[in-house]
Amino acid sequence: MTHPAYTPASLPATRSKTTFPAAGTTGRARRARVEPMAVRPLRDGRYAVETTGGTYVVDLDARTCTCPDHQLRGARCKHRRRVALEVTEGLVPPPGERTAVCAVCGGRTFVPTAFEGPALCPRHDHRPGTLVRDRETGDRLIVVAATGERADRVETAEGRPVADYPTNAAYGPHEPVFRAVYLDALRRDGDVKRYAFPASRLRRIDRANESDSGPSPTDGTASPTTA
Known part of the structure; x- marks a missing residue:
């Protein structure tokens, strides 16, 4: 099983608009951070981005957005940048994955879209060789x-x-x-x-x-x- 990202159980199912620190950015990169936006994953792998000016749909794989900035100028708009930022921060699942609940702690984790069965967050998952x-x-x-x-x-x-x-x-x-x-x-x-x-x-x-010391399998x- 692969679980590449983990978010706390307190993360709300429906997110309100949030912002990020400017972090010394300018232009579209800055607007992607400081303007209030809410990113919501869609079932088809795209993302709905709600802003004060409207709601747009971002497709990270196709590198598209339905906003005028991308449609008219072909720019890497603030909405695409915001989705990429939230994926990197582990706030929303990357394309091809969905949110699931860890069977051990109840924390939110990301799994492949077609994954079936109990999910585990990275803290409770064990890879072969661990x-x-x-x-x-x-x-x-x-x-x-x-x-x-x-x-x-x-x-x-x-x-x-x-x-x-x-x-x-x-x-x-x-x-x-x-x-x-x-x-x-x-x-x-x-x-x-x-x-x-x-x-x-x-x-x-x-x-x-x-250390190499420890109980034997029979004691x-x-x-x-x-x-």
Whole structure:
């Protein structure tokens, strides 16, 4: 899963007109910042820009705007500049993406338009190769795959949903499941088992600040779920 931008849960669904600091800009770039505007993503990937002078439609991919400045002069108008600025700031989704709600924290995040299933913000998403720690046992693992499916729908090798295990009772059954392997198991010969975890049970850790010492996979009090 790819979630390239995250905005706070407090961001209102319908935005009022806002401004940005001038930041030493001039001309159209300045007007794009200091004039009150409200940018609203449309379902077709374009953006409606409401201003005091009217509402215009911007298409970033086609580099067009319905305003007179662009239509008559072919200029990169203040409306196009404002949309690009809000996309860069993570206030609206980029073209081809839509706003979704993180299944763990409820924060707003952006996902591909056609994405289905529970979404995650960058804070709770885990990419393959990410070093994480099991919140229940303290063990370190490497994420190997994202299932994109809910914990109450992904079954383990035992035929039980991941959410049904007592060790996962504190984590939402709606959370996406990740498969991971124990770091210590990679250092031993033999088959390496994959285990399934709800997203928030895995805490991302900083490789640079993580020591090699830590609990072994067998000394924790909570049993993982074999994928």
